[in-house]
Amino acid sequence: MVGTDFGLRDPIWLSRYGNATHLADEYRKGRVFLAGDAAHQHFPAGGVGMNVGIQDAANLAWKLAATLNGWAPDTLLDTYHTERHPVGADLTATSRSQVALMTAFTPEGLDLRGLLARLLTVLPDLNHHLAAKVSSLAVTYPPTAPGAHPLTGTRAPDLALGDTSLFALLRADGYLLLDLTGSGRLTGSPRPGLHVHTATPYQPPADFADARAVLLRPDGHIAWASTEQDDAALTEGLTVALASTHRK
Numbered sequence: 001m002v003g004t005d006f007g008l009r010d011p012i013w014l015s016r017y018g019n020a021t022h023l024a025d026e027y028r029k030g031r032v033f034l035a036g037d038a039a040h041q042h043f044p045a046g047g048v049g050m051n052v053g054i055q056d057a058a059n060l061a062w063k064l065a066a067t068l069n070g071w072a073p074d075t076l077l078d079t080y081h082t083e084r085h086p087v088g089a090d091l092t093a094t095s096r097s098q099v100a101l102m103t104a105f106t107p108e109g110l111d112l113r114g115l116l117a118r119l120l121t122v123l124p125d126l127n128h129h130l131a132a133k134v135s136s137l138a139v140t141y142p143p144t145a146p147g148a149h150p151l152t153g154t155r156a157p158d159l160a161l162g163d164t165s166l167f168a169l170l171r172a173d174g175y176l177l178l179d180l181t182g183s184g185r186l187t188g189s190p191r192p193g194l195h196v197h198t199a200t201p202y203q204p205p206a207d208f209a210d211a212r213a214v215l216l217r218p219d220g221h222i223a224w225a226s227t228e229q230d231d232a233a234l235t236e237g238l239t240v241a242l243a244s245t246h247r248k
């Protein structure tokens with residue numbers, strides 16, 4: 001590429017990788033699940049392959065545990081493909097587009113790269129969008145219920161909750177219900193795979209300001225949230241939200 005080998009000699013270790021891009025059609029077939037590079041392989045542009053693979057594993061692990069421990073139905077395992085396959089598709093498409101830019105040595109390609117580089121210096125929103133994409137922190141799992149609270153599917157931030165914080169409360173063995181009603185009455189019916197914490201967030205972000213209940217999955221993504229003011233209707237909403245993931 002640069003017309004010289006820089007004089008390097010006698011390597012003690014060499015590795016090679018290619019530009020193959022593959023995405024499995026199905027992440028689950030019966031008792032077989034694909035995660036990591038077995039599910040998505042791509043040029044290592046952006047440096048996120050391992051991160052996405054670990055997120056695959058984190059998404060699948062609690063679902064396997066929940067199913068084996070008996071509090072979730074087998075159908076929960078189907079959501080592994082539903083949630084993670086679009087992330088893999090986005091990953092492979094993003095990597096390919098980076099490869100196109102990195103290898104663009106024609107005058108047109110160099111101009112395109114220069115234009116994008118200049119845009120990155122003047123558009124903070126574009127920078128923020130790309131940073132969130134590369135870090136995988138922007139991954140959301142779109143809600144299936146119509147009219148869902150905007151927090152649904154997003155990854156929760158670490159809220160300050162009195163003498164503890166949200167991340168300290170997250171549990172690997174079940175969902176966490178944050179009762180923000182102030183009354184502590186929203187305990188729902190006690191059941192396996194559900195932990196309840198009554199709290200008042202300290203200076204919550206705007207999205208949380210009016211929430212009266214937030215239900216978090218073991219991986220920190222928000223399964224359900226509600227601003228419902230009536231306690232009975234709030235409890236009913238919670239029951240509906242838990243119906244597809246928790247056995248009664």
Ligand SMILES: Cc1cc2nc3c(=O)[nH]c(=O)nc-3n(C[C@H](O)[C@H](O)[C@H](O)COP(=O)(O)OP(=O)(O)OC[C@H]3O[C@@H](n4cnc5c(N)ncnc54)[C@H](O)[C@@H]3O)c2cc1C
Binds near residue numbers: 050
């Ligand atoms: C040059 C380069 C730079 C990278 N940089 C980054 C980065 O900065 N950040 C990042 O997030 N990602 C990066 N990646 C990607 C990252 O390395 C991979 O996404 C990650 O290692 C995939 O992990 P995995 O466990 O899914 O697969 P692998 O790491 O491939 O692990 C699979 C394992 O299974 C073993 N195996 C295969 N077949 C069998 C069998 N039949 N029986 C038993 N064992 C078997 C293999 O030997 C291997 O140990 C980079 C990749 C490359 C090539």
